[in-house]
Amino acid sequence: xxxxxxxxDLLRHLLKWLLLALVVAVLAGSASAGFLFSLDWATRxxxxxxxxxxxxxxxxxxxxxxxxxxxxxVEGGAxxxxxxxxxxxxxxxxxxAPLVLGGTVISHLFGASVGREGTAVQMGxxxxxxxxxxxxxxxxxxxxxLMAGISAGFASVFGTPLAxxxxxxxxxxxxxxxxxxxLPCLLAAVIADQVGLWxxxxxxxxxxxxxxxxxxxxxxxxxxxxxxxxVTGKVFAQATHGLSGLMKRWIGYAPLRPLAGGLAVAIAVWxxxxxxxxxxxxxxxxxxLKQPLPAYDFLGKMAFTIVSLGxxxxxxxxxxxxxxxxxxxxxxxxxxxxxxxxLAAIGFVAVFAGAANTPIASTLMAMELFGAEIGVYAAIACxxxxxxxxxxxxxxxxxxxxxxxxxHKDTDT
Numbered sequence: 001x002x003x004x005x006x007x008x009d010l011l012r013h014l015l016k017w018l019l020l021a022l023v024v025a026v027l028a029g030s031a032s033a034g035f036l037f038s039l040d041w042a043t044r045x046x047x048x049x050x051x052x053x054x055x056x057x058x059x060x061x062x063x064x065x066x067x068x069x070x071x072x073x074v075e076g077g078a079x080x081x082x083x084x085x086x087x088x089x090x091x092x093x094x095x096x097a098p099l100v101l102g103g104t105v106i107s108h109l110f111g112a113s114v115g116r117e118g119t120a121v122q123m124g125x126x127x128x129x130x131x132x133x134x135x136x137x138x139x140x141x142x143x144x145x146l147m148a149g150i151s152a153g154f155a156s157v158f159g160t161p162l163a164x165x166x167x168x169x170x171x172x173x174x175x176x177x178x179x180x181x182x183l184p185c186l187l188a189a190v191i192a193d194q195v196g197l198w199x200x201x202x203x204x205x206x207x208x209x210x211x212x213x214x215x216x217x218x219x220x221x222x223x224x225x226x227x228x229x230x231v232t233g234k235v236f237a238q239a240t241h242g243l244s245g246l247m248k249r250w251i252g253y254a255p256l257r258p259l260a261g262g263l264a265v266a267i268a269v270w271x272x273x274x275x276x277x278x279x280x281x282x283x284x285x286x287x288x289l290k291q292p293l294p295a296y297d298f299l300g301k302m303a304f305t306i307v308s309l310g311x312x313x314x315x316x317x318x319x320x321x322x323x324x325x326x327x328x329x330x331x332x333x334x335x336x337x338x339x340x341x342x343l344a345a346i347g348f349v350a351v352f353a354g355a356a357n358t359p360i361a362s363t364l365m366a367m368e369l370f371g372a373e374i375g376v377y378a379a380i381a382c383x384x385x386x387x388x389x390x391x392x393x394x395x396x397x398x399x400x401x402x403x404x405x406x407x408h409k410d411t412d413t
Contacts, residue, residue: 114315261311
């Protein structure tokens, strides 16, 4: 009788989270699909009309004013979601979704160097949290449904359901996973990805033509590259947070910060005579997986992204981190006597692993995007990058569950 009762409870648990995850996935997957279509339109329009870059300061001011006027309660973005998972207080306002969607599309339309994962994660989390009131969920269940929303948003915007599922678990705290949320996050991520595909989303296809057999030097090269990828992720996170802090001290009126940042980006694009470092930069990422590129490309993208995000433009950090990692790996290939395509693919995920402190999700992403055979190389580089990136990352609300390494202290006897 006791076993039957336990089985019944498990079936109820499964059915409950299957239904909730389905709703979250449909909402987040549909929102991500609409976002990706809008982003594609914005990118094509900007590329067809290069003069739009000169309106970036005005666009930055407009987005800053909208957030100041209507979005002060959701200004925290992804960090607000993480804070609510750690310490539930009040339901995320639904306005987070349209504000971050509009702000990100405007940023891309006029040429800011920002990503897209932050938008998808915020939309997924905000939409998922509306179910809290509808179904009268307690705090424990609310934490889980927010995590499922994060997983669904991440998975559907990149087309990586396994990485998305683990990202929602791994991003909360360094060195700790919330296993009780694994089923809802996995269900939400897988279904949301399928919902996006059903809407007609077409994700970029990345290919690595050559993955060498496991041997001593390629493995050593992954360790060396992992150190550099981790340090790069750390510098990126610290510089972005540092510039953001400086701008808040220097410029009290919030809308003027992205205005200043937009002006700096527009002038830089004009002086350099290239738009290579603005927007998502997907074509450059694809090129990095095919052929050698200028060794300084990763520095250019870092600078433009730090200025864009540090001054208040909306979007995300992850796709720019993919660009930075892929181009840095491309530059390291000849130095480490490895195929540039391999190290570009490894850098693609490893810089992200270091900056976000998510080595497991990043490894799974490498396998989903580039094939299972790259898994061992990616795992080594991602873990090393994670170790060398420090305890700070791109998400301020991320907590430290466990130290990254054990520190032994000498004691007097």
